[in-house]
Amino acid sequence: ATPLMELRNVSKVYGGGVLSRTATVALDDVSLTIPGDSPQILSVVGESGSGKTTLASLLLGFISPTSGTVLYRGSDLSRLRGARLREFRRDVQAVFQDPFAVFNPFYKVDHVLTVPLQKFRLGRSKAERQELMVNALEAVGLRPDETLGRYPHQLSGGQRQRIIVARALMLRPKLIVADEPVSMVDASLRATILESLRTVNQTLKVPILYITHDLGTAYHVSDHIVVMYRGGIVEAGDVEDVITAPKHPYTRMLIDSIPWPDPRRRWGSEETGARNGVEVPEDHQGCRFAERCPAAMPRCTQAQPPTYLAASGHAVSCYLYDEKPTLPKERLSALL
Ligand code: SF4
Numbered sequence: 001a002t003p004l005m006e007l008r009n010v011s012k013v014y015g016g017g018v019l020s021r022t023a024t025v026a027l028d029d030v031s032l033t034i035p036g037d038s039p040q041i042l043s044v045v046g047e048s049g050s051g052k053t054t055l056a057s058l059l060l061g062f063i064s065p066t067s068g069t070v071l072y073r074g075s076d077l078s079r080l081r082g083a084r085l086r087e088f089r090r091d092v093q094a095v096f097q098d099p100f101a102v103f104n105p106f107y108k109v110d111h112v113l114t115v116p117l118q119k120f121r122l123g124r125s126k127a128e129r130q131e132l133m134v135n136a137l138e139a140v141g142l143r144p145d146e147t148l149g150r151y152p153h154q155l156s157g158g159q160r161q162r163i164i165v166a167r168a169l170m171l172r173p174k175l176i177v178a179d180e181p182v183s184m185v186d187a188s189l190r191a192t193i194l195e196s197l198r199t200v201n202q203t204l205k206v207p208i209l210y211i212t213h214d215l216g217t218a219y220h221v222s223d224h225i226v227v228m229y230r231g232g233i234v235e236a237g238d239v240e241d242v243i244t245a246p247k248h249p250y251t252r253m254l255i256d257s258i259p260w261p262d263p264r265r266r267w268g269s270e271e272t273g274a275r276n277g278v279e280v281p282e283d284h285q286g287c288r289f290a291e292r293c294p295a296a297m298p299r300c301t302q303a304q305p306p307t308y309l310a311a312s313g314h315a316v317s318c319y320l321y322d323e324k325p326t327l328p329k330e331r332l333s334a335l336l
Contacts, residue, residue, distance in 0.1 A: 034207065161182070
């Protein structure tokens with residue numbers, strides 16, 4: 001079946017034009033498929049500068065790739081017009097980091113829910129629209145009588161963020177792209193918001209792409225995981241496999257830095273130490289993690305490692321696993 005969304009060899013470079021001295025490669029030849037027919041949560045994890053937000057913006061059609069193609073149901077997203085573009089705008093919904101950016105302080109929250117209903121001509125009457133709003137609010141665990149008719153400042157950060165999830169839900173999307181949805185809310189509310197995303201995913205069968213810098217929450221909510229580092233995917237697969245048997249030195253470093261409550265989930269910290277003396281030239285063409293990698297070898301600075309299929313069944317881009325068969329990038333999706 002044609003996947004819902006696909007990135008094919010996508011790169012995104014910011015700057016570098018006539019007026020700019022420097023170009024930043026935010027995404028470097030990334031391929032990823034989101035089938036859309038399996039209601040799962042896929043987490044994309046990476047630190048700032050890893051390219052994860054650029055990846056989300058490309059999937060949402062907010063920006064265009066510098067090279068490569070973003071496909072929606074098999075068609076080049078940048079060429080969509082008219083009814084097909086409207087269909088995409090309804091199918092793929094965003095939930096952002098900052099719910100305040102969506103609310104207008106002078107309008108009651110009803111406004112933020114009514115606008116998309118009117119835009120996509122959903123609900124023939126006021127009563128029907130009201131019913132759609134109520135159902136969506138209840139689906140994310142909010143009481144309509146405590147939310148409708150209020151102004152944004154009368155609600156908690158957690159309620160506001162869940163209203164944004166409800167807003168996305170009303171459109172019956174085929175994919176929700178949630179970019180750091182809990183990074184600006186109180187730690188005590190994070191679990192509730194993530195739980196409502198999980199409920200939406202399981203009860204309404206909406207696939208979710210969860211973008212985060214936080215491996216701990218990714219482990220908590222997702223079925224599959226993609227780990228990014230400096231514009232590229234370094235490891236991908238089933239969340240349990242990746243977290244319990246991480247292969248890439250960067251993933252191990254991330255896991256090491258999490259204060260897991262379960263002592264069995266601790267890995268030795270020897271790999272977070274200094275590098276093993278490999279000279280890494282500044283302009284090298286090799287592995288993007290070579291500068292920080294405690295296991296770097298001379299070959300790591302010569303060419304970008306391909307994607308290998310590790311023994312645990314997940315994909316890893318690292319020369320330490322080169323005894324295993326190489327995966328064509330498109331196959332990555334089969335593992336997710
Ligand atoms: Fe480290 Fe080399 Fe693997 Fe890159 S390819 S992660 S530098 S061992």
